[in-house]
Amino acid sequence: MLMVEGGLILSCLIPALHFGDGTVWPIMASGLFTFNVGLLLLVSFHNAKRPTNRRVSYLLVVAMWVVLPLFGTLPFLSTGVLNRFADALFESTSGVTSTGATVFSAVEWLPSSILLWRSMTQWFGGFGIVLLVLALVPTMGINKYSLYTAEASGADNTGKQTSSMTTNLQQTLGIYLLLTAVFVIALWKSGMHVWDAVNITFTNISSGGFSIYNNSLERLTHGQQYIVALAMLLSGVNFAMLYNFFTFHWDRLRNKLEQLGFYLMVYLVAAIFVIFALRLKMDFGWGDAVRCGVVQTISVLTTTGSLAADTQQWWVPITYLFVVLSLCGGMAGSTTGGLKAMRVLILVRNVRKILRDKLHPHAVNPVRLNHKPVATDIITNVMVIFLVYAMVIFIGIMLLMLSGINATESIGAAIACITGYGPGLGLSGGFGCYAGFTVAAKLICSFLMIMGRLECLTVIILFIPAFWRR
Numbered sequence: 001m002l003m004v005e006g007g008l009i010l011s012c013l014i015p016a017l018h019f020g021d022g023t024v025w026p027i028m029a030s031g032l033f034t035f036n037v038g039l040l041l042l043v044s045f046h047n048a049k050r051p052t053n054r055r056v057s058y059l060l061v062v063a064m065w066v067v068l069p070l071f072g073t074l075p076f077l078s079t080g081v082l083n084r085f086a087d088a089l090f091e092s093t094s095g096v097t098s099t100g101a102t103v104f105s106a107v108e109w110l111p112s113s114i115l116l117w118r119s120m121t122q123w124f125g126g127f128g129i130v131l132l133v134l135a136l137v138p139t140m141g142i143n144k145y146s147l148y149t150a151e152a153s154g155a156d157n158t159g160k161q162t163s164s165m166t167t168n169l170q171q172t173l174g175i176y177l178l179l180t181a182v183f184v185i186a187l188w189k190s191g192m193h194v195w196d197a198v199n200i201t202f203t204n205i206s207s208g209g210f211s212i213y214n215n216s217l218e219r220l221t222h223g224q225q226y227i228v229a230l231a232m233l234l235s236g237v238n239f240a241m242l243y244n245f246f247t248f249h250w251d252r253l254r255n256k257l258e259q260l261g262f263y264l265m266v267y268l269v270a271a272i273f274v275i276f277a278l279r280l281k282m283d284f285g286w287g288d289a290v291r292c293g294v295v296q297t298i299s300v301l302t303t304t305g306s307l308a309a310d311t312q313q314w315w316v317p318i319t320y321l322f323v324v325l326s327l328c329g330g331m332a333g334s335t336t337g338g339l340k341a342m343r344v345l346i347l348v349r350n351v352r353k354i355l356r357d358k359l360h361p362h363a364v365n366p367v368r369l370n371h372k373p374v375a376t377d378i379i380t381n382v383m384v385i386f387l388v389y390a391m392v393i394f395i396g397i398m399l400l401m402l403s404g405i406n407a408t409e410s411i412g413a414a415i416a417c418i419t420g421y422g423p424g425l426g427l428s429g430g431f432g433c434y435a436g437f438t439v440a441a442k443l444i445c446s447f448l449m450i451m452g453r454l455e456c457l458t459v460i461i462l463f464i465p466a467f468w469r470r
Helices: 001-009 015-019 022-045 053-072 074-079 086-095 112-140 144-150 165-190 194-205 221-234 238-247 256-279 286-300 316-328 341-359 376-402 409-421 439-453 457-463
Strands: none
Touching: 001 015, 001 022, 015 022, 015 112, 022 074, 022 256, 022 376, 053 074, 053 086, 053 457, 074 086, 074 112, 086 112, 086 439, 112 165, 112 194, 144 256, 144 409, 165 194, 165 221, 165 238, 194 221, 221 286, 256 286, 256 316, 256 341, 286 316, 286 457, 316 409, 341 376, 376 457, 409 439
């Protein structure tokens, strides 16, 4: 994985040479160092005994999400665009976890190589890391299903995975690459420079949200904003489902239709509310209200974080609706963060079941998903994840306040970092940034990003003493 990351850093030499931004040597040094460290590890441990237990899978996944952001700081530090390690780690972690929070108050002055590196970390982190790790599993000697569930950000673990996981990975990667190419071409054909199209597609198809413009998507034409909105909408759909749809295997879609319907329903209801709120409360014209409502709502629901306008200036209820939407997220098996629509749907139906049991205690009212009863252990797991998620957010808020951040910004930052949305509340919301946060607060936010990307349990399990016992 370090060799892959080193190769991606070296690919940033292309814009550095083309635009002559003066970062050729720092980028080359960063890329070669990262690649050679990975190569040294590979050679040194090539003949080592292969691990076989599940604990190594969890340890490997967490270690990867810590090590890759650490080496991802090198381009920022070597080029001098960031001078403090905490800032570089925050930016790198935000990129690799596809969060989109940034310490840059303005990005248009950044060298082209750094702009591409920021975009590439999100594109690679959105699905690339998940896919590459799982593709490398056979060479690691680790239980494939164990690692698949440990990498929770890419897993739809409501049912046991089949033996055709390698095929599923190839299909998912194919769709990811296809969508990337399609939206790069679509934005280019709409009149956008190919350089801008590549960067914007990388960060939005991965549900990342980094931008090459200080005002995010606001500078784009209305048509281009709708193209980006479609990219974000598709990035929130299960990628295996997209593959089956585009290859006309529609009979395989039935087991995820309810999750898709819930995801689209939440989006439509929220978008309609935002559109009417912008029109009636903020005097937007109907055209601008529809555009901003459509684009911004899908950006929040998919935890992308791209901005069609400065949302901090919007009606306060809209801002807090966005906080709730980011907690929901898109479908399982997509590039989005949050709890995932599937889990929220199960929680809602479990509440309905409990209410029905109160009225009819002797009736059998199972929680159903896709017309099939959901196993009790799955419902329990969903409730545990929801509880742990809430506890981690609460602890994160308290730690941020103890580090000197006010209550409003602590709430916004904790939720934005753990869900992967990016923009918070106050100075870190809208077109703002996290530059004003203390060093301790930035490190806490970086940890929350990793916790959110791995959906908490994968990280927390490492802190259990039994995990380290023989």
